[in-house]
Amino acid sequence: MTLRPFAAAFTAVAALSACAPVQVLNGLVPTDTYRFQGGIAYGNAPHQRLDVYQPLAIVSPVRGARPLVVFFFGGTWSSGDRASYRFVGEALAARGAAVVVPDYGLSPAFTYPAFVRDSALAVKWALDNADRLGADPKQVYVMGHSSGGYNAAMVALDARWLGEVGASPQQLAGWIGLAGPYDFLPIGDPQAQRAFRWPDTPRDSQPLAHVSAASPPALLMAASTDTLVDPDRNTRRMADALRAAGVPVEVRTFDNLSHVTLIAAFGKPLRWLGGPVLPPVMDFLGLGAVPSHR
Known part of the structure; x- marks a missing residue:
C-alpha cells in the first residue's frame, strides 16, 4: 500500500472511531463498478425511498440469476441515511449481487414498530422487483448492521411484518446480521x-423471541470485543x-474489528483493517466463486 492511500485510510478510521458519519468512506470507493438508481419510492411517505446498486454486465454469478440483498443501516434507530452506505452497495454489487439500501423512519419522529414496518415494506418492494433488477426472487436476503441488523432480524424472524404487506419470511433465502441487537x-x-418508548416496550419486540424452525438460514458476524452491542448476549x-x-x-x-469498523471494513480503503468480512458474506450469498469487477 502506498503512503497516500494508507494515510487516507488511517484518517478515515480515525474519523469513524470519533463517530463521524460513515460517508467519509464514500469519497474513497470506486464509482465505476456498478449501476445506480437513486431515490426510488417504496411507499407513500417522504422518507420511504431506496437506492439500488446493480452489478455491471461483466459480473455474473456462476449459476442462475444473481441474489438481491436489502441492506439496513445502523444508528440506534435515530440517525443515518441510505446515501451514507454507498460503500456497502458498491462492495456487494461489484461482486455480483443486486443491492437495495432503503431509508426508514427514525426516532424520535418514528418509534417501534414504525421502522420495522418500513423495513418490511422495503423488502416487499425488493421481492416484487427482483426480476426487473436482474435478480432471482427466490434469492432475496436481508442484511443489516447494528440497529439495522435488528430490522433485518425482525423482518426475517417475526412473520407479522411481512405478513402485513402480503409477503412472508418464507420468501427470504436468508438473513445476515452484523453486530445486531x-x-x-x-x-x-x-x-x-x-x-422503543421504554419502559412501555413489548417483549415481542425482541428478535430472539421469534426464532422458530421456519426461520431463514442466517449468517451472524460480530466483533469479539464490541463494547456497544454485546456479542455474547446477542x-x-x-x-x-x-x-x-x-x-x-x-x-x-x-478480534481486530470494533462495532464500527466491522461495517467500515466493507469499504475498499479499510478492508485491510483486521478481518476478511466480505468473503463470508459472498459465500453465504452463493457468490464466493464470482470474481469482483475490480
Whole structure:
C-alpha cells in the first residue's frame, strides 16, 4: 500500500472511531463498478425511498440469476441515511449481487414498530422487483448492521411484518446480521429508550423471541470485543437459538474489528483493517466463486 492511500485510510478510521458519519468512506470507493438508481419510492411517505446498486454486465454469478440483498443501516434507530452506505452497495454489487439500501423512519419522529414496518415494506418492494433488477426472487436476503441488523432480524424472524404487506419470511433465502441487537431488554441507552418508548416496550419486540424452525438460514458476524452491542448476549445467543430450532446458521467473529469498523471494513480503503468480512458474506450469498469487477 502506498503512503497516500494508507494515510487516507488511517484518517478515515480515525474519523469513524470519533463517530463521524460513515460517508467519509464514500469519497474513497470506486464509482465505476456498478449501476445506480437513486431515490426510488417504496411507499407513500417522504422518507420511504431506496437506492439500488446493480452489478455491471461483466459480473455474473456462476449459476442462475444473481441474489438481491436489502441492506439496513445502523444508528440506534435515530440517525443515518441510505446515501451514507454507498460503500456497502458498491462492495456487494461489484461482486455480483443486486443491492437495495432503503431509508426508514427514525426516532424520535418514528418509534417501534414504525421502522420495522418500513423495513418490511422495503423488502416487499425488493421481492416484487427482483426480476426487473436482474435478480432471482427466490434469492432475496436481508442484511443489516447494528440497529439495522435488528430490522433485518425482525423482518426475517417475526412473520407479522411481512405478513402485513402480503409477503412472508418464507420468501427470504436468508438473513445476515452484523453486530445486531437481538435481545436488549431492559433498555439502558437513551436513544434506544426513545425509539422503543421504554419502559412501555413489548417483549415481542425482541428478535430472539421469534426464532422458530421456519426461520431463514442466517449468517451472524460480530466483533469479539464490541463494547456497544454485546456479542455474547446477542450474536451468540441468537446463534444458539437458531441451532436449537434446527436452522442453519454460520457465525463469524473478528478480534481486530470494533462495532464500527466491522461495517467500515466493507469499504475498499479499510478492508485491510483486521478481518476478511466480505468473503463470508459472498459465500453465504452463493457468490464466493464470482470474481469482483475490480
